[in-house]
Each structure stands twice: as C-alpha cells, then as structure tokens.
Amino acid sequence: MYVNFAACQRSDDLLYEEIPKGPLRHGAALVLALLLCTTAALAAEPVQRSLIPVGHTVGVKLFARGVVVVKLPEGGTPARTCGLKTGDVIVECGGEAVTSTEQFQSLLQKNGTDATALEIKRQGSPLTLSVEPERNEQGICCIGAWIRDSMAGIGTVTYYDPATGAFGALGHGITDGDTMALMPFGSGSILPSTVKAVKKGSSGSAGELRGNFDLSGDLGPLCANTDCGIFGTLPADCTLAAGEALPVGDAVEGPATIRANVSGDEVREYAVEILKRLPNASDGREMVISVTDPDLIAATGGIVQGMSGSPIIQNGKLVGAVTHVLLSDATKGYGISMETMLNAGENV
Structure with missing residues (x-):
C-alpha cells in the first residue's frame, strides 16, 4: 500500500479552488492545503509488519468438526x-x-x-x-460409509509474529487425502519434529520429508485450517519464536532464498529464483519458484512434501512461502505471497 502523491496533489488543487476569498488569503490557503495533504498521507501510511521467518518442520495434528464421509x-x-x-x-x-x-x-x-x-x-x-x-x-x-475425524503429518512453520504470538504454517490448507476437500477445523496443535530421512523427488513422483514428532508435547494450539495455511499461537519462549524479525514485502522476479529444515533440527537458507509472479492466483500459486541451490537439490531433489510453508526471503524481506512442487520437475514449484497468507490468518 502506498500514497499516490500526484493524486494527493490533484485533490489539494480542488480544495484550494473551493476555499472562498476573503479573510483567508491565497498564501494561507495554500499552506492549509499542504498541511491537509501531509496529514492525509500520514494517516494512510501503513504500519510496517515485521515477522520472524521460521522454516522449521513441525508435526501437525488436526481434529475435524464432526466426521468426514471419505468413501461410500x-x-x-x-x-x-x-x-x-x-x-x-x-x-x-x-x-x-x-x-x-x-x-x-x-x-x-x-x-x-x-x-x-x-x-x-x-x-x-x-x-x-x-x-x-x-x-x-x-x-x-x-x-x-467410511468416515474420518482427524489427520496428522509434517509441515513447516512459515512465520512467528512477536507482537501477537501468532504463527502461520504450510501456506495451503490440510485436505482429506481421499476427497481432497479442506478438513473442517475442530481443534489441533503443532508438535516438535525432527527430520530423520528424505525421499528425494523425481520426475513424476513427489518426494517427502520423513520425520519424528512427539505426540506427548504440544508446541502451540491451532485456531484455523484455511486454503492459505494453518494458523495458531506459540508462547514467546518457544524455540520456534527465536530469531530476527524481517519486514514483510512484495516478491519480484529474481533471486531469493528459502529457509528449510531438511535434516535433523538444522534450518538453512537455500538459493531459489522467483521465475514469475501470478498475482491473485488461487490455491496458493501466486509465484513460480525454481530451486537453484546445489546443496538442496543434492539433499532433496528440489521441493518435497513437508517443505510446504518454508519462508521465502528476498532483499531482506519476508515475501512468501513455498506451497507446491511440480511433478514434472521437482526443482520447480509454487509459492503464496505473504500478504495473502497474513490476510487469511487475520480473517479467521
């Protein structure tokens, strides 16, 4: 969001013309118009959001509101x-x-x-x-009828907001594997996780992170399962809440990095390229990304299941999260913009 100074000037021109002649001289009217313009600009200036890019895997358990009919x-x-x-x-x-x-x-x-x-x-x-x-x-x-009431798996936390304690993860919703419908949210939480092995992705076959997570100790509760990610809260002393906060920004085509946890507890930054922006695309596919980092390609083949939610950082700003992999080429996939993900989390 930004203030269009030219538009503001045009508005002031109209205001200046409408001020009647008399006790208020033209010079004073011009000063008043400039003051009003400055006040409007300050009022419209958005508050800069700063979030901690996380990039660590977690276990996710989700319980449905009711039971889902998965097969007849x-x-x-x-x-x-x-x-x-x-x-x-x-x-x-x-x-x-x-x-x-x-x-x-x-x-x-x-x-x-x-x-x-x-x-x-x-x-x-x-x-x-x-x-x-x-x-x-x-x-x-x-x-x-076959019915289901819960799901569990592994995913990646995208961000933690130190101002509110909120977090977002995955960048897409948790869907039922049989119906592909969004699981109706009842309750859930995220759990500590470590990556134990990787099934590398290849042409026609999606790879995956294989991890262990502790079912006995929740990190924080979930509050929503949406098409743009899962959301919840974490305590300030949680290890996932540590790190430097970065301002939220818009992605542009060009080099970037992602933070990902593909071995043990280690979170690293890996080089990627934002090939194309697709603003307002549905299903968390607002940008096309390509993994260029040789270490990540050697470890995973590119983007694999479980990396969904890995934060995308560009020019010192948090601009989005990894969401999908292309089955035809595991080094390429899609990402969601941080603005879209944040809007989903704030509207639950």
Whole structure:
C-alpha cells in the first residue's frame, strides 16, 4: 500500500479552488492545503509488519468438526439410500453433536435401526438427512460409509509474529487425502519434529520429508485450517519464536532464498529464483519458484512434501512461502505471497 502523491496533489488543487476569498488569503490557503495533504498521507501510511521467518518442520495434528464421509461402498447401503455423499461432514446424529468416529458409532448403537436424523454440512451448507442403520453380521448398527475425524503429518512453520504470538504454517490448507476437500477445523496443535530421512523427488513422483514428532508435547494450539495455511499461537519462549524479525514485502522476479529444515533440527537458507509472479492466483500459486541451490537439490531433489510453508526471503524481506512442487520437475514449484497468507490468518 502506498500514497499516490500526484493524486494527493490533484485533490489539494480542488480544495484550494473551493476555499472562498476573503479573510483567508491565497498564501494561507495554500499552506492549509499542504498541511491537509501531509496529514492525509500520514494517516494512510501503513504500519510496517515485521515477522520472524521460521522454516522449521513441525508435526501437525488436526481434529475435524464432526466426521468426514471419505468413501461410500457400492450397493444399496443406508448411507447411499439416505443421500449421503463423499465429502459430506456429519455434525449431528439424533440431535447430539458428533465429536469423533468412535462417538458416532456409539450414537448409532444408541439409536438402533430406527430412522435417525443426520445433520450434515455439504460444501459448507447445512442439510438434514434421515438414515435407517442396518445391523451387520456382528449385530452392530452401521450406515455403510467410511468416515474420518482427524489427520496428522509434517509441515513447516512459515512465520512467528512477536507482537501477537501468532504463527502461520504450510501456506495451503490440510485436505482429506481421499476427497481432497479442506478438513473442517475442530481443534489441533503443532508438535516438535525432527527430520530423520528424505525421499528425494523425481520426475513424476513427489518426494517427502520423513520425520519424528512427539505426540506427548504440544508446541502451540491451532485456531484455523484455511486454503492459505494453518494458523495458531506459540508462547514467546518457544524455540520456534527465536530469531530476527524481517519486514514483510512484495516478491519480484529474481533471486531469493528459502529457509528449510531438511535434516535433523538444522534450518538453512537455500538459493531459489522467483521465475514469475501470478498475482491473485488461487490455491496458493501466486509465484513460480525454481530451486537453484546445489546443496538442496543434492539433499532433496528440489521441493518435497513437508517443505510446504518454508519462508521465502528476498532483499531482506519476508515475501512468501513455498506451497507446491511440480511433478514434472521437482526443482520447480509454487509459492503464496505473504500478504495473502497474513490476510487469511487475520480473517479467521
């Protein structure tokens, strides 16, 4: 955001012409106009954001709000008969909130084979269905659908905001592996992680970081899962919150670096090239990047799964985060702008 001085001048010209003659002389009117212009410029000047680029991997555990229907078997199952579809999120069963797959099964047993109301969300819109469960060979009431209530994996923290304690990671949302739909957020957290091995990327096959994370100790809670990343808070004494804050800036085509953790606990900067900017592109693909650092190419083949969220630094500013890899060329991928990621985190 910037102040267009020429536009401000034109506005002052109009203001000056409208000031009536009389006690206020032309010279005084001109001074007043300049003062108003300066005041407007100061009011419009944005506050410079400064964030700590992190670049360290973390374990991520995410629990859905309700349970997600991930697959429906063929045939006349109760789920198909009542109208359930893949990707639906079951949020209530028989008037009670659904909190997990196990609890949903308990609710079905409680209601038996009688018609039961299911409150669902379909692409974000509420819908009520009526299902009549059937008993399987073991006498358990079922509706004939595979469901999921949680996911876990490894990703990279992009930034920490020392002013608010907020962090952002991944640069894209956590989606269900079967439906590719954004997991509806219920709760979650990030966990300490170290990288133990790397499956290198190659043409036609995405590589991945393989790490261990400690399920017993959370680093901080999540508050949202969005298309532009996951967001939460960290305590100020967290090791991820250490480091020098950099101003947020806009990416330009040319050399840059990324911070990535591809071995153990070590975070390093690696050279990349921003090949092209694609402003306002969807799905976190606002810039095309190419890994040029020989050390990173030797270690990973380029961009691999788990590096999503690696901060992109250019000209001393934090400008974005790595989000995707090209399957046809692991040295190339996409990134999201920091402005887009920050806007998503502030609007949750």
